[in-house]
Amino acid sequence: xxxxxxxxxxxxxxxxxxxxxxxxxxxxxxxxxxxxxxxxxxxxxxxxxxxxxxxxxxxxxxxxxxxxxxxxxxxxxxxxxxxxxxxxxxxxxxxxxxxxxxxxxxxxxxxxxxxxxxxxxxxxxxxxxxxxxxxxxxxxxxxxxxxxxxxxxxxxxxxxxxxxxxxxxxxxxxxxxxxxxxxxxxxxxxxxxxxxxxxxxxxxxxxxxxxxxxxxxxxxxxxxxxxxxxxxxxxxxxxxxxxxxxxxxxxxxxxxxxxxxxxxxxxxxxxxxxxxxxxxxxxxxxxxxxxxxxxxxxxxxxxxxxxx
Amino acid sequence: xxxxxxxxxxxxxxxxxxxxxxxxxxxxxxxxxxxxxxxxxxxxxxxxxxxxxxxxxxxxxxxxxxxxxxxxxxxxxxxxxxxxxxxxxxxxxxxxxxxxxxxxxxxxxxxxxxxxxxxxxxxxxxxxxxxxxxxxxxxxxxxxxxxxxxxxxxxxxxxxxxxxxxxxxxxxxxxxxxxxxxxxxxxxxxxxxxxxxxxxxxxxxxxxxxxxxxxxxxxxxxxxxxxxxxxxxxxxxxxxxxxxxxxxxxxxxxxxxxxxxxxxxxxxxxxxxxxxxxxxxxxxxxxxxxxxxxxxxxx
Numbered sequence: 227x228x229x230x231x232x233x234x235x236x237x238x239x240x241x242x243x244x245x246x247x248x249x250x251x252x253x254x255x256x257x258x259x260x261x262x263x264x265x266x267x268x269x270x271x272x273x274x275x276x277x278x279x280x281x282x283x284x285x286x287x288x289x290x291x292x293x294x295x296x297x298x299x300x301x302x303x304x305x306x307x308x309x310x311x312x313x314x315x316x317x318x319x320x321x322x323x324x325x326x327x328x329x330x331x332x333x334x335x336x337x338x339x340x341x342x343x344x345x346x347x348x349x350x351x352x353x354x355x356x357x358x359x360x361x362x363x364x365x366x367x368x369x370x371x372x373x374x375x376x377x378x379x380x381x382x383x384x385x386x387x388x389x390x391x392x393x394x395x396x397x398x399x400x401x402x403x404x405x406x407x408x409x410x411x412x413x414x415x416x417x418x419x420x421x422x423x424x425x426x427x428x429x430x431x432x433x434x435x436x437x438x439x440x441x442x443x444x445x446x447x448x449x450x451x452x453x454x455x456x457x458x459x460x461x462x463x464x465x466x467x468x469x470x471x472x473x474x475x476x477x478x479x480x481x482x483x484x485x486x487x488x489x490x491x492x493x494x495x496x497x498x499x500x501x502x503x504x505x506x507x508x509x510x511x512x513x514x515x516x517x518x519x520x521x522x523x524x525x526x527x528x529x530x531x532x533x534x
Numbered sequence: 535x536x537x538x539x540x541x542x543x544x545x546x547x548x549x550x551x552x553x554x555x556x557x558x559x560x561x562x563x564x565x566x567x568x569x570x571x572x573x574x575x576x577x578x579x580x581x582x583x584x585x586x587x588x589x590x591x592x593x594x595x596x597x598x599x600x601x602x603x604x605x606x607x608x609x610x611x612x613x614x615x616x617x618x619x620x621x622x623x624x625x626x627x628x629x630x631x632x633x634x635x636x637x638x639x640x641x642x643x644x645x646x647x648x649x650x651x652x653x654x655x656x657x658x659x660x661x662x663x664x665x666x667x668x669x670x671x672x673x674x675x676x677x678x679x680x681x682x683x684x685x686x687x688x689x690x691x692x693x694x695x696x697x698x699x700x701x702x703x704x705x706x707x708x709x710x711x712x713x714x715x716x717x718x719x720x721x722x723x724x725x726x727x728x729x730x731x732x733x734x735x736x737x738x739x740x741x742x743x744x745x746x747x748x749x750x751x752x753x754x755x756x757x758x759x760x761x762x763x764x765x766x767x768x769x770x771x772x773x774x775x776x777x778x779x780x781x782x783x784x785x786x787x788x789x790x791x792x793x794x795x796x797x798x799x800x801x802x803x804x805x806x807x808x809x810x811x812x813x814x815x816x817x818x819x820x821x822x823x824x825x826x827x828x829x830x831x832x833x
Contacts, residue, residue: 232712
């Protein structure tokens with residue numbers, strides 16, 4: 227069903243292949259992929275681990291400096307702040323986004339008239355959301371004289387500079403991420419379609435109301451899809467960059483309140499050409515994302531229900 | 535391996551037969567629901583609609599008109615925005631189009647080849663490589679960008695489109711490999727067997743049988759690659775620093791920095807221009823998306 231499901235089944239199966247092998251043909255077909263895997267993906271992953279233990283500014287050759295980059299992380303206030311900002315963003319925006327996605331999917335999953343229209347309308351922001359154009363728009367909409375404040379003004383509420391105020395700037399980016407709930411919604415819709423109607427009929431005969439049906443039938447049967455969405459959206463949220471970059475003009479401001487981890491990494495690497503430290507930061511990001519994913523997989527044992 | 539893309543996954547819903555449960559109070563509840571949904575859709579799309587309308591307003595009016603009704607068509611924003619940067623905006627559109635085209639070709643060729651191998655060939659270590667391939671879908675680009683940048687800069691590729699296109703020629707967008715593997719697995723194996731009996735090698739089976747049947751998956755790949763590459767900002771920002779080489783997102787961003795709050799009208803106008811291709815791809819692509827994904831995503 228999904229990439230995650232595939233990984234599960236790979237872990238589970240042990241059966242060898244009875245068919246004859248076509249290693250030569252496979253090598254030819256996989257040649258570009260192998261090239262990409264080693265040159266573009268795994269090579270750089272390994273290289274960035276090595277660079278993480280060096281001081282390198284692109285001009286002088288890299289100089290080995292032991293664990294300096296990592297001890298530097300411990301006292302790097304901006305890094306700590308970037309971690310905090312990113313965690314808040316991930317922990318708040320992903321659950322809210324998924325709740326919206328699931329709620330809407332529930333509303334749409336009833337052979338609804340105009341289904342195609344609604345699906346498109348709610349999905350469109352997902353396609354536009356990562357563009358610079360929408361970030362430009364967001365900068366205006368939540369600016370001091372922006373659309374939000376103009377609308378608030380109509381009802382007599384005094385707005386504020388949502389983006390220029392450090393206490394609200396991050397919220398505008400969270401709103402932006404929630405706004406793109408269409409993609410997970412589409413996945414939920416597909417999942418809801420696969421729940422056999424007879425389960426609901428049986429539940430109804432047993433006297434379960436809509437609410438109980440939701441908790442006892444829909445949620446358990448949908449839990450693998452919720453899990454899939456959760457893992458993916460968390461990984462994506464950790465990598466958010468464009469919106470914070472454009473909205474803050476590349477600074478992560480005001481007062482570093484939108485300094486996403488990736489934005490800080492970009493500043494270190496590509497503004498300061500502090501490539502050694504940036505590599506160490508990249509690895510820390512990888513470890514953090516891997517840890518979140520691992521915890522997710524571990525916790526899944528307790529709430530994800532597999533029908534097989 | 536891409537930056538903050540709201541990846542629509544290969545399980546987009548397909549319009550199935552209507553399923554109705556419980557029919558009490560239908561008409562009224564239905565009407566309320568539709569009103570609610572339409573309102574919500576309007577709220578969600580309002581900022582975008584407002585941007586389109588505002589791009590046709592004089593600058594000062596943008597800050598006083600939260601509504602969608604236009605007094606007149608102020609098309610000057612488009613002319614001004616078009617010529618606001620070092621090169622006319624068409625130049626950046628062209629650059630983006632080149633990158634997008636290169637990425638589409640790269641993904642189509644390399645991902646379909648890899649997918650054929652994973653879906654139809656038996657080879658040593660297949661399960662391991664397949665797991666590695668799935669793992670790379672989730673690998674953040676930020677982890678590899680520094681060494682990649684160093685490598686490409688030593689090759690002298692900075693400020694060319696090569697760092698953006700060459701990885702796609704090497705099937706690094708594993709997401710599409712996975713999408714195509716799923717699709718090929720759904721095709722009847724009897725077709726391959728028959729061709730094999732007729733003396734076809736894997737090259738011909740792939741080229742003459744699998745590829746033609748894969749059109750929906752290929753169309754899906756084209757549309758997603760188009761939209762993601764068109765919107766991609768992170769890698770284009772890093773690899774393209776010469777204004778001559780700017781693509782649309784990078785140009786638009788430099789526009790924001792250059793004009794800070796002075797000419798929202800023309801900035802909106804160019805933002806709208808930059809979104810038109812995405813919107814068209816969405817409109818034209820929907821049919822293929824649903825069709826392609828119907829076969830892949832379902833299970």
